[in-house]
Amino acid sequence: MAKSTRSSRAADATARLTEVRCAFCDGKGLDPFGIMSPLAECQVCEGHGSVKLAEPMVKCAFCHGTGVHPNSRMTCTVCSGVGTVEVPNNASTCKHCHGTGRTADCEDCHFPESVFPCQHCKGTGVAVDH
Ligand SMILES: [Zn+2]
Ligand SMILES: [Zn+2]
Ligand SMILES: [Zn+2]
Ligand SMILES: [Zn+2]
Numbered sequence: 218m219a220k221s222t223r224s225s226r227a228a229d230a231t232a233r234l235t236e237v238r239c240a241f242c243d244g245k246g247l248d249p250f251g252i253m254s255p256l257a258e259c260q261v262c263e264g265h266g267s268v269k270l271a272e273p274m275v276k277c278a279f280c281h282g283t284g285v286h287p288n289s290r291m292t293c294t295v296c297s298g299v300g301t302v303e304v305p306n307n308a309s310t311c312k313h314c315h316g317t318g319r320t321a322d323c324e325d326c327h328f329p330e331s332v333f334p335c336q337h338c339k340g341t342g343v344a345v346d347h
Contacts, residue, residue: 234269240277240284240300241292242266250290261298268299277302278311278318278342279334287319288332295340302341309346311338318342 238244242259246266251257258264261284276282277296284293284300292298295318310316314323314335323335334340 233272235272235274236267236269237274237299237301238267239265239298240280240282240296241298249285252290261292268301270299270301270303272303273306273308274301274303275341275343276300277340278314278316278338279340286332293340295334304341304343305345307345308341308343311335311342311344312346313337313344314342316342 239246239259239262241261242249244266246259246262246264248257248259262268277284277293277300279295280287280293280300282300284296284298286293296302311318313325314320314337318335318338318340320326320328320331320333320335323337326333326336338344
């Protein structure tokens with residue numbers, strides 16, 4: 218069963234899918250926190266240990282590629298727990314947060330004290346210049 222929440226990119230026939238290790242479970246396929254059960258499948262990769270993403274992609278700046286939300290044991294809201302995020306072809310380091318992906322480092326986001334993704338790059342640390 219194919220999940221197509223990224224329909225706009227999935228529709229791009231030229232997109233090359235690359236298998237990336239699931240950061241949330243460190244490729245083990247098990248829920249790292251064992252909240253439901255120590256043998257519960259990782260919710261991010263559904264037990265596969267890896268997830269397929271389209272190039273280009275970068276390590277998630279917001280969670281430093283850990284897949285874990287900085288302020289909780291939940292999955293990172295930016296990369297959905299994978300630790301890697303798909304980015305636009307022509308994206309470069311976000312000038313607002315200087316590539317950290319966090320509002321705390323962004324002079325232009327409105328929540329400087331909070332642990333939210335930078336609104337300009339959506340937490341990926343890279344954005345398309347405009
Ligand atoms: Zn996983
Ligand atoms: Zn992340
Ligand atoms: Zn940013
Ligand atoms: Zn920002």
